[in-house]
């Protein structure tokens with residue numbers, strides 16, 4: 001049985017256990033994308049609660065790609081000092097932290113929405129990007145990664161999931177281009193690969209660079225687990241350090257949500273356990289993490305013991321219990337989060353600091 005509470009190494013980065021706080025936006029920056037005191041205190045509390053690796057809620061690399069009010073920015077050197085305060089409190093409390101960098105694309109909240117193609121799905125009205133605009137985004141991701149290092153992050157995670165720009169390019173539902181950025185999977189993954197290679201060139205061979213990717217985007221004609229496995233294999237081959245398997249964000253979630261779920265009851269608690277197993281069968285990145293739906297220690301243990309993932313990643317359970325990892329270590333068997341999503345609901349999101357809206361645990 002693997003000891004989930006022992007250190008784990010992702011390339012050059014050692015984390016104190018096998019638990020990750022998956023990227024979770026606190027949606028509470030000021031209007032310039034700068035973190036407020038409450039956010040810094042929140043990260044301090046999380047790190048003190050024992051989680052090994054924290055992935056900072058997504059950060060916009062360019063105001064044109066900002067996805068929602070209160071999203072924190074990493075688009076300008078002026079945001080660096082406050083982010084450094086945030087990474088310092090995490091490190092002082094024994095944690096490690098990656099910056100999740102993102103570009104909204106069709107989901108941008110301000111200005112002109114653009115993405116791989118002219119698109120009008122899901123209420124998003126967007127136009128196709130010109131090749132020069134795509135290269136500009138590659139450059140902005142690269143610049144953001146350098147700021148992340150200046151701000152003391154232990155590396156970056158590319159947001160390639162949940163229907164944001166990179167996952168839009170990956171999905172044949174969202175990407176109908178006929179140039180070298182669309183069409184077959186090799187072309188659809190070009191943006192992800194170019195962004196990765198640009199960042200690797202800037203940060204060097206030892207930097208930790210990860211990605212969060214959909215195992216399925218839940219659209220009928222979209223990104224499937226087989227394609228996801230091929231992309232993960234290709235990205236591991238060029239050296240990506242950590243892959244976190246997630247899903248959704250583009251298609252008709254409800255209709256296809258059960259697609260690919262693990263059939264073994266011991267492994268079906270995490271939504272994407274079946275997807276992760278298929279990805280694992282085709283690729284061996286330095287670290288494979290699985291997110292979505294974890295609640296019981298038994299399921300976390302089973303996923304790691306069966307070799308489906310190396311790392312257990314959670315978001316909502318750690319909103320409710322920021323010290324959940326310490327609690328699990330001390331014998332608590334399951335998270336008390338019921339995934340009601342009130343933390344994420346209309347009445348809460350970007351209106352006040354992120355917190356669990358149920359009674360205190």
Ligand SMILES: Cc1cc2nc3c(=O)[nH]c(=O)nc-3n(C[C@H](O)[C@H](O)[C@H](O)COP(=O)(O)O)c2cc1C
Pocket residue numbers: 022023024025026056057058100159161162212246291292293294313314315316317343344354
């Ligand atoms: C309030 C909130 C904010 C989130 N923000 C992000 C984010 O910034 N980036 C991201 O990749 N996922 C984000 N997510 C999704 C989570 O990282 C995670 O994939 C999802 O909640 C499923 O995991 P869970 O069942 O452990 O909560 C967010 C989720 C919640 C509830």
